[in-house]
Amino acid sequence: MPSLPFSSSPTSPLSFTQDFFAPVLLACSRSSHRRACPELPDESWLQLGVRRALEDRPSGRAFLQHLSVSGCDAPDTGHFFETLKSSRRLRLIGQVSHSLARQLPVPDPALWVGLPELEGFELYAGDGHFHAAAAHDRRDPSDGVKYAVGHFFALNLRTHALSHLAVADQIERKKEHDMRALKAMGLETLRQGARAGRKVLYVWDRAGIDFRQWHQWKHTGGVYFISREKDNMKLEVMGHNAWDRADPRNHGVLADELVSTSQGVSVRRVRYRCALREEEFSFLTSECTLPPGIIAHLYRLRWEIEKAFDELKNKLGETKAWASSPEAKAAQAHFLCMAHNLMVRCESHLEREHGVRNEAELARRARRLEKEEERLAKQQVTLPVLVRALQRLTVRSVKFIRWLRVQLFARPHHEPDLATLRHLFATL
Numbered sequence: 001m002p003s004l005p006f007s008s009s010p011t012s013p014l015s016f017t018q019d020f021f022a023p024v025l026l027a028c029s030r031s032s033h034r035r036a037c038p039e040l041p042d043e044s045w046l047q048l049g050v051r052r053a054l055e056d057r058p059s060g061r062a063f064l065q066h067l068s069v070s071g072c073d074a075p076d077t078g079h080f081f082e083t084l085k086s087s088r089r090l091r092l093i094g095q096v097s098h099s100l101a102r103q104l105p106v107p108d109p110a111l112w113v114g115l116p117e118l119e120g121f122e123l124y125a126g127d128g129h130f131h132a133a134a135a136h137d138r139r140d141p142s143d144g145v146k147y148a149v150g151h152f153f154a155l156n157l158r159t160h161a162l163s164h165l166a167v168a169d170q171i172e173r174k175k176e177h178d179m180r181a182l183k184a185m186g187l188e189t190l191r192q193g194a195r196a197g198r199k200v201l202y203v204w205d206r207a208g209i210d211f212r213q214w215h216q217w218k219h220t221g222g223v224y225f226i227s228r229e230k231d232n233m234k235l236e237v238m239g240h241n242a243w244d245r246a247d248p249r250n251h252g253v254l255a256d257e258l259v260s261t262s263q264g265v266s267v268r269r270v271r272y273r274c275a276l277r278e279e280e281f282s283f284l285t286s287e288c289t290l291p292p293g294i295i296a297h298l299y300r301l302r303w304e305i306e307k308a309f310d311e312l313k314n315k316l317g318e319t320k321a322w323a324s325s326p327e328a329k330a331a332q333a334h335f336l337c338m339a340h341n342l343m344v345r346c347e348s349h350l351e352r353e354h355g356v357r358n359e360a361e362l363a364r365r366a367r368r369l370e371k372e373e374e375r376l377a378k379q380q381v382t383l384p385v386l387v388r389a390l391q392r393l394t395v396r397s398v399k400f401i402r403w404l405r406v407q408l409f410a411r412p413h414h415e416p417d418l419a420t421l422r423h424l425f426a427t428l
Contacts, residue, residue: 020342154192161341162340254272
């Protein structure tokens with residue numbers, strides 16, 4: 001198969017589309033799993049998969065037909081789905097996807113200046129996410145149901161890079177529990193390439209609680225967890241940790257305790273009252289050095305991975321598995337991560353190099369924050385300092401995604417239409 005029309009030539013200047021895919025092609029060229037394949041080169045296959053993730057088409061067949069009627073070179077349907085079964089290409093895309101995730105810069109490092117205690121940590125929000133079964137997935141013989149396909153992802157809280165950790169077990173479990181999957185991953189996967197001596201901190205929901213495992217990960221691999229206390233837990237207070245009540249980052253903290261669990265393991269519990277939601281929360285963690293207000297705030301940031309899932313499902317239309325093989329399911333997850341990370345990189349580049357940013361959404365956020373401050377002031381309550389310090393856009397807007405599709409695929413050899421994007425970002 002000839003190269004796709006947005007493949008770059010070694011002598012021509014990079015177009016917007018070529019620059020968009022440049023980090024993917026670079027990582028592919030360095031991959032130990034890259035092989036020569038004249039019919040569908042690895043470089044073209046990777047771009048094809050990202051395009052499949054970005055375009056809003058209901059099925060693989062519809063996507064390939066759209067390519068053909070648009071005048072693009074496209075593999076036939078059978079060959080496309082066969083490549084998704086390739087274990088070699090799965091190793092390739094896994095290597096390329098994780099390389100891309102590690103390349104994303106922190107969009108605004110100044111946001112983290114007031115949190116020097118976090119300098120030694122890699123910070124992730126982790127969670128499971130499900131797609132509907134593929135069209136040709138077999139039904140469960142016991143009940144005739146096609147069960148959804150589960151995946152486990154991590155979102156880098158500094159860079160917003162999304163990475164795929166594992167596909168849920170669909171053989172022994174119809175819906176694999178988060179902790180069972182986490183244990184099967186191993187420390188190397190959880191550390192995600194973090195250098196020696198660097199701590200890795202995951203913010204996970206209640207499904208990620210296993211105190212003995214937390215203890216083992218902490219002491220053997222420098223991996224820490226933060227989660228919410230379950231309602232039915234019976235924890236015994238063993239002692240109280242000293243914390244700086246004058247530090248504005250700790251405003252809202254009610255207690256910082258050492259508690260004993262039913263598993264005979266001691267963990268830290270931070271009780272916190274959220275001024276914005278007027279609720280009390282209880283957080284459990286294996287990390288014992290960070291100020292308690294930062295523990296509470298990091299859990300608040302966990303919501304950003306839910307927004308990333310919403311972006312995949314409702315903005316990219318990725319609600320269903322592409323194919324039935326385990327390799328295809330894992331490859332799809334990596335393609336979704338790559339599409340997300342390339343969009344994050346592109347949006348950051350447009351703001352940094354061209355000053356194009358979503359002004360309407362930023363203004364909306366500022367107004368919402370102002371209203372919250374006014375509401376709290378009437379109650380003689382101060383807005384938490386960390387809420388104001390870490391104000392940032394966390395998802396790509398539908399406006400941006402639609403604009404991007406046109407720039408990448410309708411006019412792949414042209415300069416990007418920045419004037420149109422500026423106008424879109426300026427309007428509500």
